Amino acid sequence: MSEAFNELRELAKAVERAAGAIALMRRRAARHHIEGEVPKRQRPLLKLEAGGTQLEVTDKQAAALLVVKGGGGVEALNAIARATGLNSRLALGLAKQLEQMGLVKLVAAPQRKVVILTPLGWEVAEKVEQELEKRSSVG
Amino acid sequence: MTPLIVEIDGMRFELGWREAAALIVMRFVGWGAVTLSDLELATGNYVSAISTVARLKALGLVNEYNVRGFKLFALTELGEKVADELRRRAEGLGLWKPVEEALGGAR
Secondary structure, three states: OOHHHHHHHHHHHHHHHHHHHHHHHHHHHHHHOOOOOOOOOOOEEEEEEEOOEEEEEEHHHHHHHHHHHHOOOEEEHHHHHHHHOOOHHHHHHHHHHHHHOOOEEEEEEOOEEEEEEOHHHHHHHHHHHHHHHHHHHHO | OOOEEEEEOOEEEEEOHHHHHHHHHHHHOOOOOEOHHHHHHHHOOHHHHHHHHHHHHHOOOEEEEEEOOEEEEEEOHHHHHHHHHHHHHHHHOOOOHHHHHHOOOOO
């Protein structure tokens, strides 16, 4: 049997198995699907400069960044939900908002979601932490 | 067994059908990351999923995110390119239809 034929057979098998898995995964995903919604009740907490731009960070964004930083830069979305008191839909919206700001990367499968700080997000989280420590020592 | 040989960005990858299937699933399922149990569906069983993902990680095609006892796997940029090349090749050979059908015509 020629090498080309064997390679074709491998590719055909790969595609067939992938197609079966995709079909099943998409059926299962329908049970887990949620749309993110940005939380409406967010209070501006502080303004800071990071990555050469001015950023305004809300209380919920700050909490989420600190939770992810506390996890070493990677944290499950449901840990953010717990820390901020948001349901999973709002926590997902918050994570997407942070992703649009370039502060986190959201790695999401339907049943599991992970939030990862970007270098800019790490810098912002550190500044938020310092600012909150300063405020608590003054207060 | 003859491996699938894919050359991308001057690098040569020799893939078995399990690795190719995992890459196709991760690239085209419609979301950014998969779990180990998702990879089991593509590769056949737990042991194959573990060894497949270990090899894909070693090749720089997949990133692993491990958080509080669960793992998510996502393609690297290079992994996306290899998956796209597998698709291109499968389409050229008229093999891609099952994936299109699985996606319900979404792609």
